[in-house]
Amino acid sequence: ALEANPDRTDDENQILARWYLAKGRLEDACALFDQVEGVLGRADIACLIAQHTADLSRRRPWVVKMVAYGGPSFHGGLKRFDEITRGMTRDQRLAVAEEGVLANPTLDRAGRSFRLICERYGPGSDPLCTVAESVASLARVRASVERVLQAVPADSPTAREVQLAMDNVEASARVIQQRREGLGRCVVLIGGKPLSYGTHAIIIPDRPTEQEHYA
Numbered sequence: 744a745l746e747a748n749p750d751r752t753d754d755e756n757q758i759l760a761r762w763y764l765a766k767g768r769l770e771d772a773c774a775l776f777d778q779v780e781g782v783l784g785r786a787d788i789a790c791l792i793a794q795h796t797a798d799l800s801r802r803r804p805w806v807v808k809m810v811a812y813g814g815p816s817f818h819g820g821l822k823r824f825d826e827i828t829r830g831m832t833r834d835q836r837l838a839v840a841e842e843g844v845l846a847n848p849t850l851d852r853a854g855r856s857f858r859l860i861c862e863r864y865g866p867g868s869d870p871l872c873t874v875a876e877s878v879a880s881l882a883r884v885r886a887s888v889e890r891v892l893q894a895v896p897a898d899s900p901t902a903r904e905v906q907l908a909m910d911n912v913e914a915s916a917r918v919i920q921q922r923r924e925g926l927g928r929c930v931v932l933i934g935g936k937p938l939s940y941g942t943h944a945i946i947i948p949d950r951p952t953e954q955e956h957y958a
Contacts, residue, residue, distance in 0.1 A: 753784035760788045786814035793827035810843025813852025833864040848895040854904030866915045
């Protein structure tokens with residue numbers, strides 16, 4: 744009945760999208776996206792399509808759309824973002840966030856989504872990171888935030904959200920610097936010889952655990 748109704752509401756289109764995807768009618772669900780007017784409806788349908796798209800290259804544009812319409816800023820949105828970006832690295836997720844906010848640069852929720860993703864996958868999000876890794880991660884996030892700040896309208900709600908992301912970057916930089924200053928220096932010896940990348944290696948199984956792979 745909903746499919747036959749030409750005057751569907753956004754809620755009805757979201758219900759219909761779920762029915763299409765349950766029936767394996769992915770292309771029909773994709774066609775509904777442009778028929779939805781509200782940002783929540785568009786973010787929802789983009790997320791649904793991404794969830795039902797196994798191929799990462801085909802899934803990625805829908806993840807970008809989900810960010811562009813503020814998906815991560817809605818209730819449970821970051822959890823959904825984690826799910827639909829499975830298989831992506833931290834840097835790839837940040838790139839998606841940047842592309843998403845630039846696709847909709849005047850929407851405050853797009854800016855907020857960008858900020859939330861920067862916080863989730865930026866420096867400090869991995870407690871196992873070394874100082875050097877945190878510094879490198881911070882530099883990548885800072886560069887992304889700077890590019891977005893230059894591209895969005897300066898007086899827009901989006902710019903305010905992105906500026907908050909930059910404030911978080913600066914706060915992270917101070918924490919990393921304090922951590923660096925609190926560390927000492929050491930040389931690890933094995934059999935009386937200094938350990939280095941050139942002299943020693945850690946051997947891991949063919950199918951390592953996450954901890955073994957990190958080591």
